[in-house]
Amino acid sequence: MIILKAAFGLLCVLLLASNLRSMSHWNEARGVYDDICYLRQAHLFQRFGLGGIDTDISRDDDGYLKSKLKEIGFPTWNDAATAPCHNSMPAVKKFVIQYPPGTGLVMALFPQGYQAIPLYMLSTIAIFGFALLAIVSARTTRSVLFAGVFGCLAIYLMINPSKASYSIAPTMVLCALAGYLTPRWVAEMPRDRRVWLSLMLGFVLGLAVDFRLPNLFLASGYFLFLLVSILSTRKLPIVLEGALFAISFLVGMFPTLVSNTVNAGSPLSTTYGSADVTPPDFSFSIVWHYVADMQFVLLALAIAGTAILARVRDQAVRRVALLTAANLAVNLAFFLSHPVFTPYYTVPIAMLSLWSLLFASLEHKTEAVDEHLVARAANAAS
Secondary structure, eight states: OOOHHHHHHHHHHHHHHHHHHHHHTOOSSOHHHHHHHHHHHHHHHHHHGGGGOOOOGGGTTTTTHHHHHHTTTTTTTTTGGTTEEEEEEEETTTEOOOOOOOHHHHTTTTTOSHHHHHHHHHHHHHHHHHHHHHHOOOOOOHHHHHHHHHHHHHHTTTTTTTTOOOOOOHHHHHHHHHHHHHHHHHHHHOOOHHHHHHHHHHHHHHHHHHOOGGGGGHHHHHHHHHHHHHHHHHHHHHHHHHHHHHHHHHHHHHHHHHHHHHHHHSTTOOOGGGGSSOOOOOOHHHHHHTTTTHHHHHHHHHHHHHHTTTTTTHHHHHHHHHHHHHHHHHHHHHHHHHHHTTTTTTTTHHHHHHHHHHHHHHHHHHHHHHHHHHHHHHHOOO
16 A cells, blocks of 8 residues: 555655646746736735735836737727626725636736746645645545545646646635645544634635635635524534634635625625626536536546435444535535536635645545445446
């Protein structure tokens, strides 16, 4: 088993090196409108400090946005009113970037002109760390295989489809971290440790919203899990734990609430346009887009893993599976009824689910999970 762990560790190192080499040749001027807006966010933070959270188009008095649009050949680069990824906010009479501030804030930490590459490199190194942690934590040959294969997949995904949007790279890291914390959060443990885990997990999930607003739904299964726990036990410690989780979640997404207030007039107002805030409308055409995309494979793996772990004897593993099932259900209900499709919309919920299931199987009586898989295989063979 040590040799197998070493082999997968080496494979992860090779994939990491390949990713970093590929990323080192990336060009920030690739003609993607989202990129321009995230780079403008970063520019505003570098220029105005935390005041850069105000993204009104009037602050482009140095011509940064126009130069970026001209660089990619945008037809009306000289007309600010037609800038992509910006929306009019009548309440505050501003024309602002639609995205939350997290991605731009992180990219502002790096020098202008060299912001996307270090963002992706550092994010990929972090995913590599979680992959190695999973491989080292595995205690059976079967679990080493699962951890090794998934670890390699997670590293590969940092290029495709993560490259499609700058917001996905940090989101993937937060999904891995939340997936690592989730099995510990649902496990039976002393109350003080549960309190700290509630604070940490709530903050991480709230922080994810600062990078992508739809990441708000990543916490849905956790809130449902807490609600069921509160209603079924009616114990004050569980109520307090739920309150701490909710408070830390709000603290994590505080930058987005501030951004909404500054740019849209209220913390509960959105800076997104009409296409993104239309009521749910289920359409088979949208479903087909996901079925024909790589996202379907990740979602299928997450659903299959949830179904398998929901039937094992270990209660902690089953709780993670049930939480994951609720999370998948809410997120899929939203994205499959959302009129817009992208190659990465459901990747965060799929990866959060898979990381949670993986670490649950590794941390809580892995042997019980393996026995269940062996029993299912034997029944299928007979």
